Amino acid sequence: MARTDTATAPNLAEPRPADMRVETVLGALSDPVRLSIVRTLAATEGESRSCGSFGLSVSKSTASHHFRVLRDAGVVRQHDEGRHRMTELRRAELDARFPGLLDSVIAAV
Amino acid sequence: MARTDTATAPNLAEPRPADMRVETVLGALSDPVRLSIVRTLAATEGESRSCGSFGLSVSKSTASHHFRVLRDAGVVRQHDEGRHRMTELRRAELDARFPGLLDSVIAAV
DNA sequence: TCAACTGTTCGACGACCATCGTACAGAACT
DNA sequence: AGTTCTGTACGATGGTCGTCGAACAGTTGA
Numbered sequence: 001m002a003r004t005d006t007a008t009a010p011n012l013a014e015p016r017p018a019d020m021r022v023e024t025v026l027g028a029l030s031d032p033v034r035l036s037i038v039r040t041l042a043a044t045e046g047e048s049r050s051c052g053s054f055g056l057s058v059s060k061s062t063a064s065h066h067f068r069v070l071r072d073a074g075v076v077r078q079h080d081e082g083r084h085r086m087t088e089l090r091r092a093e094l095d096a097r098f099p100g101l102l103d104s105v106i107a108a109v
Numbered sequence: 110m111a112r113t114d115t116a117t118a119p120n121l122a123e124p125r126p127a128d129m130r131v132e133t134v135l136g137a138l139s140d141p142v143r144l145s146i147v148r149t150l151a152a153t154e155g156e157s158r159s160c161g162s163f164g165l166s167v168s169k170s171t172a173s174h175h176f177r178v179l180r181d182a183g184v185v186r187q188h189d190e191g192r193h194r195m196t197e198l199r200r201a202e203l204d205a206r207f208p209g210l211l212d213s214v215i216a217a218v
Numbered sequence: 219t220c221a222a223c224t225g226t227t228c229g230a231c232g233a234c235c236a237t238c239g240t241a242c243a244g245a246a247c248t
Numbered sequence: 249a250g251t252t253c254t255g256t257a258c259g260a261t262g263g264t265c266g267t268c269g270a271a272c273a274g275t276t277g278a
Contacts, residue, residue: 030136
């Protein structure tokens, strides 16, 4: 059943760029699991991946938690495709709001 | 009182650039108090400031804790001058290790 | 010498965080 | 129908974090 976005849709809302706080973004990126998620996304820029395709070494529930932290911070965007929840980097919003931040973090060895 | 690992100097050792981890640096910068410290330091680049000159709205012990987190992460360097412990941004080391990171964080509005 | 000043250390507290297993819900495919 | 797959929600747990006050140590200056 095709459902409209406001009434019954799951809450996948990301913050607007103006509402994104740099402390929150930095906190989201300061966890090794979440950083690996972001780096995986950056490696295939523009594409979206299912949660299970990251090869994370944590449980399903923990992974789900990390994706939510990244989404709430405004780092990623998610949308449902069938039984998959696809995750995508919010590259444009991030670059506009915090120029250079994402690149420097991703490039960090 | 202050532990001495060499002869008489207090233990104010910072990590070598090669030992600095980006997750740790991001975690250090993700706290509002510590971020304000870094921004204050960046505003007067090259100068060092005493801990009390930051106008932090936390207790002495809490402030001391935050300076230590920044120092352990490699973000700042400290040295004693009389009864003041001076803090300075490790701009060169940071820029060499994580190019663009500090600038993007400081510039974030 | 003594007092004031600067900052650290200690112990404690509450809050938050990363983690997990279980249960659950929707979608796809027999 | 049922089964499998993907991911979320819930509740719990152990650890870390930010915070404070009190006590302490070193320096400076009266």
